[in-house]
Amino acid sequence: MKVSVNGNEIILAKPLNLYDLACFLNMEADVFIVNSFPKDISYIVKENDNISLIKKGVMPAKEHLEHLLCCRQGKNITDILKNSKVVICGCGGLGSHVAISLARTGLGNIKLIDFDVVEPSNINRQYYFINQIGRYKTDALKENINKINPYIHVETKNVMLDNENIINEVAGFQVIVECFDNTKSKLMLMENCIKKLPHSFIIGASGVAGYFDTDIIKIKKLGKNILIVGDFENEASEDLPLMAPRVTACASIQANETIKYLLQGVK
Amino acid sequence: MxxxxxxxxxxxxxxxxxxxxxxxxxxxxxxxIAEINGEIYTKEMFAEKLICKNDVVELVKFVGGG
Structure with missing residues (x-):
């Protein structure tokens, strides 16, 4: 019978439990994941099982790492996400967290667009570190993504998006995630894409400031291909600060909608 | 109506x-940006789009922050 262990195909003469399988392969393990879910060592493997054997406290061999990073998601989902392409417009509070969340899922191709550098007032809500102050956000975020998953292909573009360049920068991606801070840029992206890329799938945000209940955050649809996440009223201002929990909550919803779209039809 | x-x-x-x-x-x-009966209308179309009986209008307001 054929099974996969840490990403490699193995032929077994007879069914074994996970303990015997690890002994047979001369591997030490104390975490056993079968088809994305942890199992007890007494579990008897079945044909086509996708098995991950993990030894806590030990850095896995390089050739197993990519498989192990996403083994809780299962092979189907992981393969689709690895071949997906998403562009993130704006790498602030929303964009940096959307990028990190997608990186953890192993989303294979991420383009980051932002013109700005990391500065101290970003740190309260954006996924950067103090030692990254002064660097381009795109470069710093690429570094953070690849610390989480080095197999993700990250393309960066240090540019201010406008009516002239936006279509060129975002065309060809399965999902466009609008993560700008200011209203003008949000509308610029929406209006251009509605006119010139009417079939692109876009996930934007509106109303993420303050520390109001997260249950007033909604997802509104515009036509078939556009989703907007937020409460649609709480605009950032001197009375209404942008803070990590709510901005991150909206970013997580944007990332989840991205995954939902890419995995349509997957069982 | x-x-x-x-x-x-x-x-x-x-x-x-x-x-x-x-x-x-x-x-x-x-x-x-408006959605009227499932179709999208940007602001410059608001002056030309006639709203009729039983139309379903959704308005999405964009506010800053991110």
């Missing part, structure tokens, strides 16, 4: 352009 706007029913006198309906309801059209 009745229309539905952001999930609520409104009674309006007669067919009218979206921009006029927004003004009559004291809704600022700035920073809004």
């Amino acid at each position: 009745n229309i539905t706007l952001n999930g609520k029913t409104y009674n309006i006198e007669k067919e009218d352009y979206l921009i006029n309906i927004l003004h009559s309801l004291n809704i600022n059209p700035e920073n809004i």
Whole structure:
């Protein structure tokens, strides 16, 4: 019978439990994941099982790492996400967290667009570190993504998006995630894409400031291909600060909608 | 005649352009994109889009912060 262990195909003469399988392969393990879910060592493997054997406290061999990073998601989902392409417009509070969340899922191709550098007032809500102050956000975020998953292909573009360049920068991606801070840029992206890329799938945000209940955050649809996440009223201002929990909550919803779209039809 | 706007029913006198309906309801059209019966309308189309009986209008307002 054929099974996969840490990403490699193995032929077994007879069914074994996970303990015997690890002994047979001369591997030490104390975490056993079968088809994305942890199992007890007494579990008897079945044909086509996708098995991950993990030894806590030990850095896995390089050739197993990519498989192990996403083994809780299962092979189907992981393969689709690895071949997906998403562009993130704006790498602030929303964009940096959307990028990190997608990186953890192993989303294979991420383009980051932002013109700005990391500065101290970003740190309260954006996924950067103090030692990254002064660097381009795109470069710093690429570094953070690849610390989480080095197999993700990250393309960066240090540019201010406008009516002239936006279509060129975002065309060809399965999902466009609008993560700008200011209203003008949000509308610029929406209006251009509605006119010139009417079939692109876009996930934007509106109303993420303050520390109001997260249950007033909604997802509104515009036509078939556009989703907007937020409460649609709480605009950032001197009375209404942008803070990590709510901005991150909206970013997580944007990332989840991205995954939902890419995995349509997957069982 | 009745229309539905952001999930609520409104009674309006007669067919009218979206921009006029927004003004009559004291809704600022700035920073809004509308969906009318599933189709998207950006702000510059509001003055030309006639709203008719039973139309379903959703307004999405964009505010800053991210």
